[in-house]
Each structure stands twice: as C-alpha cells, then as structure tokens.
Amino acid sequence: MTTPPPGPLSGQSALVTGASSGIGRAIALRLARAGATVWATDVTEEVVEGGPPVAVPLAEISPASRFAPLDVRDHAACAELCQRIATEHGRLDLVVPSAMTPGRGSLAQTTPEDWRRVMSVNVDGVYNVLSGGLARMLSQEPVDEVRGRIVIIGSQHGMVASPGGFSYGVSKAAVLQMMRQIAVEHAHEGIICNAVSPGKILTGKSGPAVAPEMIAYSEARTPLPRLGTPGDVAQAVLFLADPATTFVTGHNLLVDGGWMAG
Numbered sequence: 001m002t003t004p005p006p007g008p009l010s011g012q013s014a015l016v017t018g019a020s021s022g023i024g025r026a027i028a029l030r031l032a033r034a035g036a037t038v039w040a041t042d043v044t045e046e047v048v049e050g051g052p053p054v055a056v057p058l059a060e061i062s063p064a065s066r067f068a069p070l071d072v073r074d075h076a077a078c079a080e081l082c083q084r085i086a087t088e089h090g091r092l093d094l095v096v097p098s099a100m101t102p103g104r105g106s107l108a109q110t111t112p113e114d115w116r117r118v119m120s121v122n123v124d125g126v127y128n129v130l131s132g133g134l135a136r137m138l139s140q141e142p143v144d145e146v147r148g149r150i151v152i153i154g155s156q157h158g159m160v161a162s163p164g165g166f167s168y169g170v171s172k173a174a175v176l177q178m179m180r181q182i183a184v185e186h187a188h189e190g191i192i193c194n195a196v197s198p199g200k201i202l203t204g205k206s207g208p209a210v211a212p213e214m215i216a217y218s219e220a221r222t223p224l225p226r227l228g229t230p231g232d233v234a235q236a237v238l239f240l241a242d243p244a245t246t247f248v249t250g251h252n253l254l255v256d257g258g259w260m261a262g
C-alpha cells in the first residue's frame with residue numbers, strides 16, 4: 001500500500017460520508033492532505049458544484065485513499081464498510097458524517113414523506129454510520145488513550161430555528177444531541193466525539209439556499225465581511241481530528257463568521 005504524505009493524521013484511517021460534493025468533499029481532501037488514509041463515501045460520484053469526482057483529487061494527494069459508494073440509509077452497508085476499513089487499514093480512527101439531504105417547509109407544510117426522506121439521511125444516516133464506526137472503534141486498542149474520534153457535521157440551524165426549515169433544523173438538532181450523548185456515554189472507553197456547526201457556507205451549488213435575497217440576508221447577518229467556504233469547515237474538522245487536540249469532547253465548534261455570537 002502506498003504511504004500517504006506525512007502530517008498530523010499520518011497512519012490514521014478516516015471515513016467521511018457525503019464526500020462527493022461541497023463540505024464533505026473539502027473535509028475528505030483536507031484530511032488526506034493531513035496524512036490520513038481517507039475513505040470518501042457518497043451515494044453518488046456526481047459533484048453538485050461541478051468538477052471531477054472526488055476520487056481524482058484524492059488520489060493525487062493520497063494514493064492509498066479512495067472513493068467507496070455508500071448510502072448512509074443502509075445500516076448493514078455502513079457497518080460492513082467500517083469493518084472493511086479496519087480490515088484493510090488495521091483500525092478505524094476517525095468518522096465524519098457529513099451526508100445530508102435538504103428539507104424545506106414549516107411543520108404545516110411537511111408531509112410524512114418529506115419528514116421520512118430528511119430523517120432517513122440526516123438522522124438515521126448519522127446513527128447508521130456512527131453505530132458501525134463505534135462498534136469497530138470499541139474493539140481496537142487505544143492509542144494515547146483514544147480508541148477513535150468522531151466529528152459530526154451539525155449546523156447553526158440545529159441551534160436556532162430558521163423559518164421554513166422544520167425537518168432540516170430538527171434533524172441537525174438531533175445530531176448535535178447525538179454528539180453529546182456519545183461524548184458522555186463513551187468517554188471512559190476512549191471515544192472522543194465533537195461536532196462542527198457551519199454557518200452560511202458557499203459550496204458552489206445552486207438552489208433556494210443561495211437565492212440573492214438569502215445571500216444578502218446571510219451577508220448582513222454575518223459579522224465577518226464574507227460568507228464561509230468548505231475549506232473553513234474542513235480546517236475546523238481537522239482541528240478536532242488532530243491527536244494534538246486533547247481533552248476536548250462533547251463540543252460543538254461553530255464555523256459561522258460570528259453569526260451566532262450576535
């Protein structure tokens with residue numbers, strides 16, 4: 001197997017979900033540049049914002065890293081992939097659930113089908129990959145007191161309500177509570193669990209979230225004089241994944257340009 005470049009995550013394996021596009025893609029590439037062998041997973045290889053499939057830049061950074069298809073709604077497939085990574089790499093050091101599907105509308109506008117579609121990816125999907133990842137991590141020996149690290153991608157919309165974002169906001173609040181539960185329930189077993197909650201991040205995708213009035217509102221609402229980039233979020237994930245970051249667990253790190261402080 002080709003050795004990844006040296007860095008703070010050298011020798012580590014990392015699983016990232018929703019890694020074909022946007023923030024998940026930036027996280028996968030950032031972790032690979034930090035030396036991790038990354039398994040970038042997604043339900044599709046299509047890139048929402050355009051450009052080559054994530055496997056292309058990933059291979060240039062870290063030839064041992066790879067893309068693997070994974071639908072996070074499939075509990076058995078998540079468990080199997082976590083086991084496969086551990087079998088091939090020796091252990092599973094880091095899991096970053098970033099896959100999501102958007103949901104729009106108030107409670108009154110949310111059908112049972114909309115609700116289930118959003119929850120199946122944004123909540124069940126995070127549970128599925130973390131339950132597979134945790135089972136694997138608990139079976140491996142600690143390194144510097146840590147058996148494994150988890151960084152969940154939340155959102156500021158899991159902390160404050162956004163009008164018309166009922167199912168999405170509830171799903172993001174759920175994963176932030178998942179983070180706290182895991183951090184507390186498994187701390188004594190050497191599991192470190194944190195979250196990164198992005199503010200408004202421009203990923204290059206189109207749609208209602210980047211309509212001109214939404215961008216103008218987000219710019220007016222953000223103290224720093226720009227909106228966020230996927231790289232801003234990826235760097236925060238790396239900070240929480242870095243073995244040099246110690247005694248930090250159960251934390252929700254905002255990457256929002258100061259939005260939630262005001």
Ligand SMILES: NC(=O)c1ccc[n+]([C@@H]2O[C@H](COP(=O)([O-])OP(=O)(O)OC[C@H]3O[C@@H](n4cnc5c(N)ncnc54)[C@H](O)[C@@H]3O)[C@@H](O)[C@H]2O)c1
Binds near residue numbers: 020
């Ligand atoms: N962009 C923002 O402003 C913003 C703000 C706050 C939080 N976030 C969070 O950041 C993360 C990434 O968001 P993004 O804006 O980059 O979105 P995105 O739409 O660009 O990427 C989401 C990825 O998830 C994948 N996905 C969807 N369903 C899947 C499934 N069933 N199994 C596996 N993969 C699946 C998609 O194919 C896509 O590649 C999400 O968790 C999102 O909630 C984003």
